[in-house]
Amino acid sequence: MNFYVLTLFPEMILSGLNTSMIGRASEAGILHIEAVDIREYSANKHYKVDDYPYGGGAGMLMQAQPVYDAWQSVTERIGKKPRCVYVTPRGETFRQEKAREFALEEDMIFLCGHYEGIDERVLEEVVTDYVSIGDYVLTGGELPAMVMIDAIARMIPGVLGNGASAQSESFEGNLLEYPQYSRPEEWRGRKVPPVLLSGHHKNIEAWRRQQSILMTKKYRPDLLKGAELTEREQNWLKEIERTEQNSQKEAELTEQNLQKEAERTEQNLLKGETE
Numbered sequence: 001m002n003f004y005v006l007t008l009f010p011e012m013i014l015s016g017l018n019t020s021m022i023g024r025a026s027e028a029g030i031l032h033i034e035a036v037d038i039r040e041y042s043a044n045k046h047y048k049v050d051d052y053p054y055g056g057g058a059g060m061l062m063q064a065q066p067v068y069d070a071w072q073s074v075t076e077r078i079g080k081k082p083r084c085v086y087v088t089p090r091g092e093t094f095r096q097e098k099a100r101e102f103a104l105e106e107d108m109i110f111l112c113g114h115y116e117g118i119d120e121r122v123l124e125e126v127v128t129d130y131v132s133i134g135d136y137v138l139t140g141g142e143l144p145a146m147v148m149i150d151a152i153a154r155m156i157p158g159v160l161g162n163g164a165s166a167q168s169e170s171f172e173g174n175l176l177e178y179p180q181y182s183r184p185e186e187w188r189g190r191k192v193p194p195v196l197l198s199g200h201h202k203n204i205e206a207w208r209r210q211q212s213i214l215m216t217k218k219y220r221p222d223l224l225k226g227a228e229l230t231e232r233e234q235n236w237l238k239e240i241e242r243t244e245q246n247s248q249k250e251a252e253l254t255e256q257n258l259q260k261e262a263e264r265t266e267q268n269l270l271k272g273e274t275e
């Protein structure tokens with residue numbers, strides 16, 4: 001898959017994505033990641049790419065022309081107009097599902113903004129997708145673009161060394177990953193769950209599935225609604241919830257009883273003082 005990143009900071013993209021798994025996949029020719037320096041397309045002899053916003057206001061805007069020319073340099077060279085993502089807090093939030101969808105593309109362009117944004121006219125001209133990495137504002141689009149490229153690239157066959165690992169992970173089937181343990185068997189008094197040492201693969205698989213469901217319930221209960229659970233698993237979850245509610249009720253009753261007991265003691269003490 002080919003990624004073209006239109007940016008004012010190409011070295012940031014290259015240093016961020018040239019290491020680890022993504023770097024190795026690029027070396028192996030599975031990925032092609034190119035940072036296109038927007039500044040090189042400035043029509044200005046001082047390589048200026050920003051100007052004041054019409055109507056006033058704080059900060060500077062990236063101008064339409066260098067952004068458009070950088071985009072056109074890519075589309076003309078590759079002979080097609082691939083999806084062009086503008087990374088921006090105004091966009092739809094990036095999720096695993098979106099990563100999977102983008103991973104089906106052969107080419108993608110990412111446009112990284114800086115300063116107070118980019119002239120709206122060039123966005124209307126080139127952008128196909130507005131995508132955010134979350135409800136917070138960063139100083140530029142490079143980090144979000146790198147986050148998205150990493151998540152997309154690892155879905156591509158051959159990028160992760162072990163072919164299975166992109167499947168059995170967090171968010172597959174809307175469940176989080178089960179907890180994992182490595183040597184030693186005991187660390188600071190904490191033991192590895194015995195089932196994992198049993199060598200009984202069926203039991204291990206069943207335990208991991210249960211743990212995935214429990215982890216999701218604990219850390220991301222919002223995901224459970226969309227999780228693919230069997231009827232048996234749903235019933236098991238309901239049973240756990242019932243038990244939890246009962247122990248909560250019991251705890252509340254104990255608390256109320258303790259409170260009453262304390263009040264009675266206090267009243268008795270007061271009575272004793274006045275007698």
Ligand code: ADE
Nearest residue numbers: 087088132133137138144
């Ligand atoms: N640019 C600045 N903040 C961003 C965010 N949260 N997501 C995507 N692009 C951004």
